[in-house]
Amino acid sequence: MSKPNLRFIWFLVAILLCLQLTITGTVRSAPAVKVKELSFIFSHGAAGTACGMQLLSDVILERMPAYIGAYELSNPGIKVRVNVLNRCYPNDVDVETWARNIAESAERFLPGKRNLIIVGHSMGGKATLYGLAKNVGGLADKTALVVTINTPVKPLAQYQIAGGGSAVEYCRARWLRSDRGVCKSAAYYDSSEDGAWVGQNRHWLALISAESAPLSTQFDFGGIDTYPREMDDAVVPLSAQYADGADVIYYGQYFHSDFHTLREPAGLIADGILTYIFGGIIECPVLVKEGSLEHRATGFLGADHWQDMVGDMLGISGAVQHKNESLFLWQEWEDIVEYMPPTYESVKRTRFEASLARNSSPFARIEEARWLEPDNPEDFRLYLRTRAAPRQSLRVDWSIYRQDLLPKGKQRNRFEVRVVAGTPLTAINKASWATHDPRDLGIVVFSKAERPFRWFRAEWKVFQQESRYRKLIEEIPAVLE
Structure with missing residues (x-):
């Protein structure tokens, strides 16, 4: 029997040792973990406390695991x-x-934390925009996203308060027992430029809400609408809750x-905040159409009421002219x-307008103007019945309006209606999609004005x-842990 080859045996031992070291190293050297850190700071509003932000903080933390x-x-x-800081701040100080x-x-x-996400409600959001734009305490260097919720970005002094008082007086009377500058900041400081800087250099998400019409009773606590024109x-x-530079929801x-x-x-x-952070589509409102309307009450007692359709578009306009050649008889005409x-x-029809032109005879009138088929919104035919005295002429100017529809795949988001000029005792008390x-971009606006001669103009x-x-x-x- 031949003796085993010692060189071959030592060669096998060396291979086994190498394999063992390789396997052991593979088991022990787990891949390095990288960490992305999100640090939330919640800032309440004037006259508020951290308790006000607690529910939002809790809901974010409840829903966070699914996104993570x-x-x-x-x-x-x-x-x-994730880190969370929800503290009370002095709630009556300037921005x-x-x-x-x-x-x-x-x-x-x-x-040492960076990439802060600061969620500010009302004045807490206004102060945060100021802090980043002016880099107060290095906030601009540490912050990735500012979220404002119902924040007075624009100065409140430019809006009319119920009763005609100033924004500062109203702020002090309704909300605060003490005021160390917060009311003046809300009334006079315009945060639009601060917001523009944050939107351009960091990120700004503005969340906004409101009632359905300027004089809606939805939020009239105590029977008073704070801003009757807004x-x-x-x-x-x-x-006032947003400005250029913001992603608005x-x-x-x-x-x-x-x-x-x-x-x-x-x-x-x-969900809006978490979608913004972890990735997804947010639906932001972008202005697509605007206009104005104006009404004036008549000269008698009582009130005048109006219902206006706005946001639709003109389909066609024209004129109908007639002259009564008779010397003795009134004449009547029917036109379609x-x-x-x-x-x-x-598209569907929305409304029509028909009126006598100024050059028509005083002894001429429109007897009837209506849709030819009142129950068929897809029928655009307009029926006109007019009448004139002997040897008199008339002209009827008419217009037919239709829906203004966005292209397929696009949707409307919201609307705004506000009174920009006029007398007291006027109101827009209801507005809704048509x-x-x-x-469909059409809006129906319900308004009124007390007589005599009171008026308003709205945008x-x-x-x-x-x-x-x-x-x-x-x-x-992401940094190594």
Whole structure:
């Protein structure tokens, strides 16, 4: 029997040792984990406390695991860590002091943390915009996203208060026992430029809400509408809650602080914030159409009421002219005029206008003006019956209006109606979409004015949805744990 080859045996031993070391190293050296850290700071509003932001904070934390799980699943090797700071701040100070308090809290309780997400309600949001734009306490260097909720971005002094008082006086009387500058900041400081800076250099998400019409009773606590000429949330007019540079989300007809106690608005706000952070489509309102309307009451006692359709479009206009050649008899005419919409559009009629021209005889009149088929909104034929005295002439100017529809795939988002001029004792007490069609831009506006001779002028705006994709977390660096 031959002796075993010692060289061959030592060669096998060396191979086994190498394999063992390789396997052991593979088991022990797990891949390095990278972490993305999200640090939330919540800032309440004037006369508020941290309790007001508690429900929103809780809802965000409740829904966060689903968003984190989906993100970590699609990004293996990356973990998401969340910090939350919800503190009470002096709630009656000016925006500069408030911003400094936020910065000091961030430095004390979240030392070294960057990519902050600051969620500010009302004046808390206004102070945050100021803090970033002016880099108070280095906030601009630490913050990735500012979320404002029902924040008075524009100065409240430019809006008419019920009873004619000033915004500062109203703020002090209704909301605060003491005022160390917050009311003046709300009334006179315009945060539009601050917001524009944040929107351009960081991210700004503005969440807004309001009643359905300027004099709606939805939020008239105590029977008083704070801003009788504005669509508002009882504290801040809708048009004051945003400015250029913001990604705006209109979350519905809610009171200024409904999200403090109601889960529905808190959930809508939470989902908007989390979608913005972890990736998804947010629907932002973009102005697509605007105009104005004006009414004046007559000279008798009582009140005049109007119902206006706005946001539709002119289909066609024209004139009908007649002359009575008779020397002794009145003459009557019947005319049918119509509009033929393009065959590629499926639109419906909205309204018509018919009036005697100024050069018509004083002894001529319109006896009847109506749709030829009143129950068929797709029939654009207009029936006119007119009458004139002997040897008299008339001219009827007429217009037929139709729906103004957005292109297929587009949807309307919201509207604004506000009174911009006029006398007291006038009101827009109701406004609504004309139809349930999400592409239809038409609005029905109900208004009134007390006689005699009181008047108002209002402006209206219609916004369509613009889908914007946001994924803030992709801008947050992952660091080795």
